[in-house]
Amino acid sequence: MIEFALLAFGLFIMLFGALGLIRFPDVYTRLHATAKCDTGGAMSILLALAVSVDAPAVVRFKFILLAFLIALINPMLSHAIARGAYKRGIKPKVVVDMYAGNNP
Amino acid sequence: MAEEDFLVTLRYALWFLVFTAAIVSYRVVFGPTLADRVVALNTATTKVVVMVAILSVVLNAYYLLDVAIVLLMVNAVGGLIIAKYLEVGR
Numbered sequence: 001m002i003e004f005a006l007l008a009f010g011l012f013i014m015l016f017g018a019l020g021l022i023r024f025p026d027v028y029t030r031l032h033a034t035a036k037c038d039t040g041g042a043m044s045i046l047l048a049l050a051v052s053v054d055a056p057a058v059v060r061f062k063f064i065l066l067a068f069l070i071a072l073i074n075p076m077l078s079h080a081i082a083r084g085a086y087k088r089g090i091k092p093k094v095v096v097d098m099y100a101g102n103n104p
Numbered sequence: 105m106a107e108e109d110f111l112v113t114l115r116y117a118l119w120f121l122v123f124t125a126a127i128v129s130y131r132v133v134f135g136p137t138l139a140d141r142v143v144a145l146n147t148a149t150t151k152v153v154v155m156v157a158i159l160s161v162v163l164n165a166y167y168l169l170d171v172a173i174v175l176l177m178v179n180a181v182g183g184l185i186i187a188k189y190l191e192v193g194r
Contacts, residue, residue: 003110011120014151018127021147027139030131034147042154045117049161052110062169066157069176070150077146077183084190085139 003052010044013037027085028092035078042074043067111162118158125151142186149179 020033050063086092086099128151131144153172160168 004113007113007117011117014121014124014154017147018124021128021131021144027137027143030140030143034143038147038150042150045154046157049157052107053161054107055166059166059169062166062173063157066153066169066173066176069173070153073176073180074146074150077180077187078143080184080187081139081142081146081190084187085137087191088139088193090137090139 003048006044006048006051010041010048013041013044017041026093027090028082031078031082035074039070039074042070046070114158114162118155118162121151121155121158125155139190142183142190146179146183149175153179 014037017034017037020037021030024030024033046063046067050060050067053059053063091097125148128144128148132141132148135141135144153176156168156172156175160166160172
């Protein structure tokens with residue numbers, strides 16, 4: 001029964017990440033929505049598959065490895081994209097921009 | 105093979121993920137800047153990785169997991185190169 005709960009949690013998290021990507025006004029707020037939501041949703045669904053699957057231990061290990069790699073790679077990519085977008089000159093639509101002091 | 109109820113649920117979950125990927129592809133097509141498109145493409149690729157992992161359980165073909173891992177790594181390298189292009193500009 002735990003796999004149904006994990007699967008539903010991951011699917012709803014992914015839906016809300018997609019809605020945030022559509023509705024937010026800015027590159028950085030869209031990154032804020034999608035990076036966390038996608039990482040958490042994908043890890044939750046992969047853990048549900050690893051719990052439920054009836055296969056040799058290598059297959060379970062591959063699911064766990066895939067969740068671990070997503071947890072490594074997805075925050076790294078969102079950090080790199082945010083840094084690149086700021087260095088390109090896309091300004092965030094916020095009142096206080098603390099990062100602008102170091103990057104004129 | 106997992107148990108039968110969970111397999112039926114996984115088929116609906118697959119179509120649900122296709123629906124969310126279709127929502128995300130709106131931002132790929134109509135995004136105002138290049139960074140928006142890159143963010144949306146990375147999100148869609150992560151969804152495709154999860155879809156391939158689900159498909160390996162549904163079809164009972166576990167070699168597709170290697171395809172998912174390789175697709176994730178290609179996504180990482182491509183995203184880093186595009187981020188470097190955004191920063192440097194050439």
